[in-house]
Amino acid sequence: MPNVMKKKRNFHQASPGWNIVFNLxxxxxxxxxxxxxxFVVIISFTEEKTLATDGYRIIPKAxxxxxxxxxxxxxxxxxxxxxxTILVTVIGTVVSLLLxxxxxxxxxxxxxxxRRFFSLFAIFTMLFSGGMIPTYIVVTQLLxxxxxxxxxxxxxxxxxxxxxxxxxxxxxxIPDAIIESGKIDGAGEFxxxxxxxxxxxxxxxxxxxxxxxxxxxxxxxNALLYxxxxxxxxxxxxxxxxxxxxxxxQQNSANGSISLEVLQSMPQDTARMAMVVLATVPIIFAYPFxxxxxxxxxxxxxxxx
Amino acid sequence: MxxxxxxxFNRNKVMLLMVLPGAIxxxxxxxxxxxxxxxxxxxxxxxxxxFWYSLVHSKNVGWANFKFLFSTDAAWSITRNTLLYNIAFxxxxxxxxxxxxxxxxxxxNKKLAxxxxxxxxxxxxxxxVIVGYFAFSFLSMDRGLLNHTLEYFGMxxxxxxxxxKVWPYILVLVYLWKSIGYSSVVYLAxxxxxxxxxxxxxxxxxxxxxxxxxxxxxxxxxxxxIIMTLLAVGKIFYADFGLFYQxxxxxxxxxxxxNVIDTYxxxxxxxxxxxxxxxxxxxxxxxxxFVLVMVSNYVVRKVDKDSxxx
Numbered sequence: 001m002p003n004v005m006k007k008k009r010n011f012h013q014a015s016p017g018w019n020i021v022f023n024l025x026x027x028x029x030x031x032x033x034x035x036x037x038x039f040v041v042i043i044s045f046t047e048e049k050t051l052a053t054d055g056y057r058i059i060p061k062a063x064x065x066x067x068x069x070x071x072x073x074x075x076x077x078x079x080x081x082x083x084x085t086i087l088v089t090v091i092g093t094v095v096s097l098l099l100x101x102x103x104x105x106x107x108x109x110x111x112x113x114x115r116r117f118f119s120l121f122a123i124f125t126m127l128f129s130g131g132m133i134p135t136y137i138v139v140t141q142l143l144x145x146x147x148x149x150x151x152x153x154x155x156x157x158x159x160x161x162x163x164x165x166x167x168x169x170x171x172x173x174i175p176d177a178i179i180e181s182g183k184i185d186g187a188g189e190f191x192x193x194x195x196x197x198x199x200x201x202x203x204x205x206x207x208x209x210x211x212x213x214x215x216x217x218x219x220x221x222n223a224l225l226y227x228x229x230x231x232x233x234x235x236x237x238x239x240x241x242x243x244x245x246x247x248x249x250q251q252n253s254a255n256g257s258i259s260l261e262v263l264q265s266m267p268q269d270t271a272r273m274a275m276v277v278l279a280t281v282p283i284i285f286a287y288p289f290x291x292x293x294x295x296x297x298x299x300x301x302x303x304x305x
Numbered sequence: 306m307x308x309x310x311x312x313x314f315n316r317n318k319v320m321l322l323m324v325l326p327g328a329i330x331x332x333x334x335x336x337x338x339x340x341x342x343x344x345x346x347x348x349x350x351x352x353x354x355x356f357w358y359s360l361v362h363s364k365n366v367g368w369a370n371f372k373f374l375f376s377t378d379a380a381w382s383i384t385r386n387t388l389l390y391n392i393a394f395x396x397x398x399x400x401x402x403x404x405x406x407x408x409x410x411x412x413x414n415k416k417l418a419x420x421x422x423x424x425x426x427x428x429x430x431x432x433x434v435i436v437g438y439f440a441f442s443f444l445s446m447d448r449g450l451l452n453h454t455l456e457y458f459g460m461x462x463x464x465x466x467x468x469x470k471v472w473p474y475i476l477v478l479v480y481l482w483k484s485i486g487y488s489s490v491v492y493l494a495x496x497x498x499x500x501x502x503x504x505x506x507x508x509x510x511x512x513x514x515x516x517x518x519x520x521x522x523x524x525x526x527x528x529x530x531i532i533m534t535l536l537a538v539g540k541i542f543y544a545d546f547g548l549f550y551q552x553x554x555x556x557x558x559x560x561x562x563x564n565v566i567d568t569y570x571x572x573x574x575x576x577x578x579x580x581x582x583x584x585x586x587x588x589x590x591x592x593x594x595f596v597l598v599m600v601s602n603y604v605v606r607k608v609d610k611d612s613x614x615x
Contacts, residue, residue, distance in 0.1 A: 127599070128591055131342065188319070218432035
């Protein structure tokens with residue numbers, strides 16, 4: 001009875017013909033999402049000389065490893081920027097997890113008399129902000145963080161939205177009874193927090209931790225505002241600086257005010273693309289974690305009182 | 306009275322200690338900048354005596370910064386750009402993300418669907434600096450893939466970074482490219498949560514796939530669509546700084562179509578040095594943005610109490 005067989009198939013599926021069309025559309029879009037990265041990888045492996053005549057090609061005439069060799073030979077800047085980014089990302093993630101989890105735990109506890117006040121204290125910052133310039137003034141003039149590594153860490157350390165996500169996680173995921181039993185056993189609040197609450201909330205912490213790792217790794221904005229010292233420029237900001245100095249040189253090379261020497265000391269196109277690749281590779285490696293926990297973070301949902 | 310406050314303080318001592326570091330952070334990075342918005346009513350000068358001194362001793366100018374801001378074309382053009390781009394992002398982003406989610410949910414091979422999703426997710430994880438480089442590999446005047454392709458078909462090269470006409474399309478495309486894969490996940494999750502028996506019943510009644518989408522999937526998605534849209538409307542006065550600053554490579558000829566409130570404020574701080582006026586523009590953004598968030602949150606509350614922000 002072929003008819004019955006047909007009826008048995010998953011009701012949530014299109015007919016075979018549509019299935020092919022849908023596969024094509026989704027496949028093409030997925031390809032387009034990945035293609036620019038692949039293209040930049042190809043450019044980074046292209047022979048520099050062929051660029052002048054051919055431009056960027058999907059299939060270059062000649063391949064070469066020169067760009068990567070150049071980077072590893074003259075790689076001080078890149079290495080230093082890598083160092084800055086790793087330092088900032090590690091310290092930043094630890095600091096922000098600490099601040100966020102403590103704050104979120106306190107405002108999740110019903111026994112905390114001021115939990116409403118501190119919830120609102122956090123939520124209000126999502127609704128109304130002073131804006132870029134007043135923040136800049138406070139960070140540079142009051143905190144004196146201009147050209148300090150902390151100017152890359154602190155502005156991203158806390159975020160009311162993460163607090164609310166984690167608070168929901170604590171309220172729904174950690175029963176009061178467990179905490180009460182800890183109290184009966186005579187554990188103090190900090191002890192309960194570190195030995196009972198933290199282990200139980202690892203999935204939530206992982207989500208927030210990855211959000212903030214990605215935020216630090218990809219940050220260039222705070223460097224744009226606060227960092228002039230070339231020794232403290234993180235990876236993304238360094239890529240940005242190279243780009244704008246290249247533009248400056250291109251605009252001024254026509255009237256001969258820039259010497260050939262300066263022009264040659266700048267990283268070539270392929271080397272810059274190789275740096276882009278090297279800045280992106282860690283994200284590709286961390287990808288499986290990111291994807292899993294980001295979806296989870298999205299579906300944690302409910303941010304409410 | 307004082308005694309009872311003291312007792313309650315004592316009882317909550319440990320919890321207060323827990324919120325203390327975060328509260329200090331909020332004080333410095335959220336609440337003191339609020340005080341700093343006074344600069345919008347000042348002719349602000351950076352004094353070496355620090356924050357409070359500069360704030361108190363800068364010359365009071367009342368509403369002059371605002372008057373000047375709104376007497377220039379800039380105020381109109383940055384407001385228009387910010388709003389129009391965000392409206393395009395909200396409408397197109399919604400249509401494409403929902404369409405993509407429906408499409409992914411219909412695929413027979415779940416392994417393939419997962420693979421596609423993995424690809425679509427990638428752009429979301431990359432910084433705007435990287436995306437700016439990607440765009441450059443396509444749009445570069447003498448080396449880019451697009452000009453190369455144009456030449457191949459016997460057409461003239463374009464000066465992409467000097468042609469304001471094309472940028473509204475480029476920016477919308479780049480935005481969609483970066484965000485749809487991510488936002489479709491939200492819709493996909495709720496499609497997968499729809500009761501299967503609804504589709505079974507529809508199929509027994511002879512409903513076509515299109516009819517099922519129109520009469521089951523879309524109505525079931527309605528609440529989440531409304532909520533996501535309203536939350537986006539609440540942020541409609543804020544532009545994505547990276548998109549408008551990195552992707553056009555800060556090209557001056559493009560400012561007429563790439564300057565939004567956020568880039569305007571930044572340039573006021575770093576390039577033109579008009580601190581007072583830029584702070585005024587930022588405060589204008591914050592105030593209108595606040596009203597919009599409150600209104601949209603009020604509407605979300607009416608639609609679905611659980612999804613409201615507060």
